Amino acid sequence: MFYREAGDFKTSYRDDGQTFPIRLDRWGYYALLAVAFLVVPFVIDSYWANAVLVPFLIYAIAAIGLNILTGYAGQVSLGTGGFMAVGAYAVYKLMTAFPGVPIFVHILLAGAITALVGMLFGLPSLRIKGFYLAVATLAAQFFLIWLFNKVPWFYNNSASGQINAPERTFFGWAVTGPATTASAKYLTCLVFAVGVAWVARNLTRGTLGRKWMAIRDMDIAAEIIGVNPLSAKLSAFAVSSFFVGIAGALLFSVYLGAAEASEAFGINKSFLVLFMIIIGGLGSIFGSFAGAAFLVLLPVLLKNLLVAQLGWPTDLAAHIELMIVGALIIFFLIVEPHGLARLWRLTKEKLRLWPFPH
């Protein structure tokens, strides 16, 4: 009944190859973009921005970044937290050194700096694979956090090692700092999230993405058919770190406003983003969003339900919340080991036949 192609004729290859070949899907996508850009900014309040949507969008960007590396190119990474820290400290150094430059430029530059660092730490991937690579990226995680704690230059010699985001504007609109409105924060993150998702989608269905997937599926075979592992692996590290760096820059400058390396970008962050893509679905852009939603929104939802609705003590609720989230992760992975993205795909198949299944 839903998502049927009947009567939806394609007259060109371009039409046939588009991201949303089914009309209903396409309309839904445009409608949601319109709501996200034209409706939500006018109704959003600071709770919804700071506690729900902004972290969701930022983690979605980080998850897309990691998904490029792990889901598409098959290189396991545990260094996401460290690379996010590179983005955060890069944007901090840039925004304090060049206050006049628009913040969007700084965020993109921070992504570029992270891409360079990511490529550097991606070099071992040419020799080692799998678990061994994971351990090498783990070293990157610990080294980067140690570096940002150790060298005072990175935090402008502040007494406590904290970095604080001063107010920076974009065409007169405050984007960072305490005076930022909820809608400005939300829109900034939305622009980056949509942009990153769009770039990632188009990269992964082009030559580069096919190279990554060839390397992921069997690197020797890929090499034989002419894929250069050096450029494929390093480009995956670069693109992935670029996105992760943007996420780190946004996390620090737009969302938190102050951060310290070991607390905000510790090993827990690396695992959190990795869990997001495993639960959401490896090798899927939608999966990155779904995984981020699952791990960012669900705890907030449960907290509001248990504490505010049911009036439970906060510590009991916090412990139960951990158990519920953990149990749901196991449940979803048993029901569908390929993640929420696959679950969604199956749901669509079923909806297509509904109400007359085979």
Add this chain to the structure above:
Amino acid sequence: MNTLGEETKMRLKLATIALATIVAAAPAMADLVVPNLSYRTGPYGANGTQYADGFNDYFTLLNERDGGIGGEKVQTPECETAYNTEKGVECYEATKGNGALVYNPLSTGITYQLIPKVSADKIVLYTPGYGRTSAKNGKVFEWVFNAPANYWDGASVAVKYLLDQNGGDLKGKKIALVYHNSAYGKEPIRTLQDLAQKHGFTLSELPIDPPGQEQKSQWLQIRRDKPDYVIMWGWGVMNQTAIQEAANIRFPMENFIGVWWSGSEVDVLPVGASANGYKSLTFNGVGTDYPVYDDMKKFVIEPGKASQGGQFVGSALYSRGMYAAVVIAEAIKKAQELAGTPAINATQLRDGFEALDITPDRLKEIGLPDFGPEIKMSCDNHGGSGMARLQQWDANAKKWSLITEFTEPDQDVLNPLIQEDSEAYAKEAGITPRC
């Protein structure tokens, strides 16, 4: 194809459910609202629980005995942060809309995040004994108060105590600082460096990565270097691990001084008899030998209204949580006097804090004689006198005993540092000094 369309759909679905929950959940708030951003879970939960209980119980006492403050009941809606900055932001956003007057998050990391936010939202942030030290300068930090003492005061009082012990001379002595490798632990370094220069001792800095269960190598280094004294800036599981490690290398406990956050029962009890003689700073009394506990028993504990059952009443951290509540309650009272209305707002509370004067006599009236130092604040001084004292652990009696009187820190060293750091912040954040 799975792309942006569906994920947004999914997101909206989740959002709708969440919206329904939150809209239904907003509690009806009318009274004085003092949110309690507490943590009872995670590596710092053992400490956070006791503090939160003391904080809640004092306001319960005021509500039950006096019908609130000036006739207005006080609410302390609690929100679990787990000492995590992202959850701290969520808690702040969730509670600020209900007319929150003052925040006390008991986390230096969360404090750093909230300083710009409360300044924009015009809500008071009260961080007794933690947070950003230079917030003492009220000219720059209009909405932040950190009386009675801050980290730099603590560092200075500890060094003063050591000077006393050594006949006023620390030349050639070696002091090691064992610190939580975070904003909190790094705070005293600059002061200790300046004091080292002034008094001629050598300072070695030993960072311990949070949460701090792993510190063998640092204590190995201490065993090798043999410092005369060890000062600790620890919190949570790091404290008991450090005291255990010190006991393992047989470091003399009486030469081991913790900051006030490293001086509670949960830190020393696990180490048992070998923790005997360990010292820590404090700015509040401990134990239940204060008259206020008669009322506490009658109105809060016996009717079963104590926070989480009242199992920690009288502990060091419970007392400190209660002390924070006492100062906030006094500031509310002062603000009500100044504003001429019991239903004050956060701006009026700021004026109340700035006019606050808790004299020893007033403390006696409250039922807490000699519990804390005198607190007198003004528009430019948001940090009080900075006085602190030392306590020592008696492992046989299982209690802390106070071993010094309240001591003034070395303001000659601290004031220029505070001036320098707050001016740097004012420049970075574009603040013109007031007062």
